[in-house]
Amino acid sequence: MQDMTALRAAVTPASVPSPEPVRVGLLGLGTVGSGVVRLLAENRDAIERRVGRRIELGPVVVRDPNRARSVQVPRDMLTTDAGAVLDDPSVRIVVEVMGGVHPALEYILRALRSGKAVVTANKDVIAEHGQRVFAAADAGGADVFFEAAVAGGIPIIRSLKESLAGNRIRRLAGILNGTTNYILTRMEREGVNLDQAVAEAQRLGYAEADPSADVEGWDAARKLAILASIAFSSRFLPRHVYREGIGAVSHRDIAHGERMGWSLKLLAIAEHVEEGVRLRVHPAFVPRQHPLASVHDTFNAIYVQGDAVGDAMFYGRGAGSLPTASAVVGDLMEAVRFIDRGGKGLSCTCVYRIPALSMAGSASRFYVRLEVKDRPGVLAQIAGVLGRAGVNIESVLQSPVGEDQAELVLVTHRVAEERMARALRGLRRLESVERVAAAFRVAPEDL
Numbered sequence: 001m002q003d004m005t006a007l008r009a010a011v012t013p014a015s016v017p018s019p020e021p022v023r024v025g026l027l028g029l030g031t032v033g034s035g036v037v038r039l040l041a042e043n044r045d046a047i048e049r050r051v052g053r054r055i056e057l058g059p060v061v062v063r064d065p066n067r068a069r070s071v072q073v074p075r076d077m078l079t080t081d082a083g084a085v086l087d088d089p090s091v092r093i094v095v096e097v098m099g100g101v102h103p104a105l106e107y108i109l110r111a112l113r114s115g116k117a118v119v120t121a122n123k124d125v126i127a128e129h130g131q132r133v134f135a136a137a138d139a140g141g142a143d144v145f146f147e148a149a150v151a152g153g154i155p156i157i158r159s160l161k162e163s164l165a166g167n168r169i170r171r172l173a174g175i176l177n178g179t180t181n182y183i184l185t186r187m188e189r190e191g192v193n194l195d196q197a198v199a200e201a202q203r204l205g206y207a208e209a210d211p212s213a214d215v216e217g218w219d220a221a222r223k224l225a226i227l228a229s230i231a232f233s234s235r236f237l238p239r240h241v242y243r244e245g246i247g248a249v250s251h252r253d254i255a256h257g258e259r260m261g262w263s264l265k266l267l268a269i270a271e272h273v274e275e276g277v278r279l280r281v282h283p284a285f286v287p288r289q290h291p292l293a294s295v296h297d298t299f300n301a302i303y304v305q306g307d308a309v310g311d312a313m314f315y316g317r318g319a320g321s322l323p324t325a326s327a328v329v330g331d332l333m334e335a336v337r338f339i340d341r342g343g344k345g346l347s348c349t350c351v352y353r354i355p356a357l358s359m360a361g362s363a364s365r366f367y368v369r370l371e372v373k374d375r376p377g378v379l380a381q382i383a384g385v386l387g388r389a390g391v392n393i394e395s396v397l398q399s400p401v402g403e404d405q406a407e408l409v410l411v412t413h414r415v416a417e418e419r420m421a422r423a424l425r426g427l428r429r430l431e432s433v434e435r436v437a438a439a440f441r442v443a444p445e446d447l
């Protein structure tokens with residue numbers, strides 16, 4: 001028979017939660033807020049034993065207290081008055097999961113200045129106003145955590161800030177928007193066009209009625225600005241990110257890419273080169289054997305290349321109620337630990353001022369699809385335009401698509417952006433070229 005006393009000692013933590021609870025105010029009870037309430041209830045025992053404190057949910061601020069909710073919260077805890085959280089001295093931690101910039105930013109600043117720790121999932125606020133948020137945190141001697149603001153449940157923020165902090169990061173390449181990844185996956189697997197895939201994403205609740213923030217790459221650009229600021233310890237804003245969305249992608253490009261052993265992804269890339277940091281979000285063909293090519297559906301991934309760690313990939317769910325709540329609750333527990341320790345967590349880590357570079361000066365291989373007149377001499381004209389612009393062709397594939405029309409798919413050798421832009425302008429001017437249907441970059445060879 002087992003020694004029950006020894007067994008009990010092994011499973012019982014040395015310290016049990018103190019009776020003094022930490023009060024937490026919640027701003028927002030939508031997708032993420034409901035997940036937070038659910039997780040705090042379902043894993044209460046483990047969470048409280050791990051932080052050694054009871055966590056007590058205080059007021060919950062919503063727009064409409066009478067709305068039906070997916071989680072049970074006593075009606076008298078719901079309020080439309082943010083002051084119930086922000087002005088209550090017994091609330092030590094504010095969880096902001098209401099979204100949007102205003103009034104979320106003002107609420108976050110108010111909470112921090114009055115010394116309350118803030119946990120937020122708000123990428124818009126952190127990407128655009130991070131500097132003000134950190135200044136308020138310093139002024140109030142309070143902590144701010146935002147793990148859920150990038151890639152939902154994937155623990156990338158703290159990994160970059162702490163676990164990988166001893167590295168010089170050379171490059172980050174991520175799939176940071178689950179909606180566009182879902183759309184590209186549908187197009188690849190089912191051969192549907194962009195509109196059909198967007199409609200399917202909307203039907204399943206993955207895309208908004210107006211999907212432009214995702215499809216045009218704005219969402220990924222904000223997340224990339226946050227990640228790059230941490231990875232390179234210098235503040236970058238969404239406006240520093242070169243951005244192209246997936247609006248011009250056709251299932252024909254995806255099919256051609258497949259034949260060449262590539263998968264098309266909306267990549268968010270941050271690279272540290274000699275002159276500075278270049279940030280870009282655009283569709284890119286990724287070799288099928290690369291780990292990023294196997295990131296499908298709504299999943300997110302971040303591929304980190306550091307001088308010490310080498311290559312590391314973080315993969316998981318970038319959105320959803322419980323995956324995002326996983327990150328929020330992890331931050332909340334860290335905030336409780338800092339309250340108990342009496343110290344302060346890592347604040348702003350932007351200690352350098354590194355220039356943000358434009359795309360000029362960068363070089364890539366390009367995939368170009370042209371619709372041309374099917375007649376003798378056209379290929380020579382196209383080769384002439386490319387040659388004069390200094391673009392070398394690696395391969396050409398020609399296929400007839402109608403009576404007197406042909407489709408040409410060219411892949412170039414690595415070429416500077418300016419040269420490629422000049423070549424595309426020249427091709428558009430050719431009478432024999434009916435349309436430059438697509439021009440996408442191929443992911444860097446050393447990714």
Ligand SMILES: NC(=O)c1ccc[n+]([C@@H]2O[C@H](COP(=O)([O-])OP(=O)(O)OC[C@H]3O[C@@H](n4cnc5c(N)ncnc54)[C@H](OP(=O)(O)O)[C@@H]3O)[C@@H](O)[C@H]2O)c1
Binds near residue numbers: 064102121
């Ligand atoms: N959804 C995800 O998977 C996900 C993933 C990562 C990060 N995030 C981020 O998490 C945040 C919340 O997203 P969500 O999807 O949970 O949003 P949501 O479902 O729209 O919920 C927003 C909540 O905030 C409340 N609210 C909004 N504006 C308010 C105001 N002015 N005053 C009082 N209450 C207000 C709403 O009240 P009512 O319920 O009464 O309308 C609702 O409960 C956003 O910053 C988002 O970018 C979301």
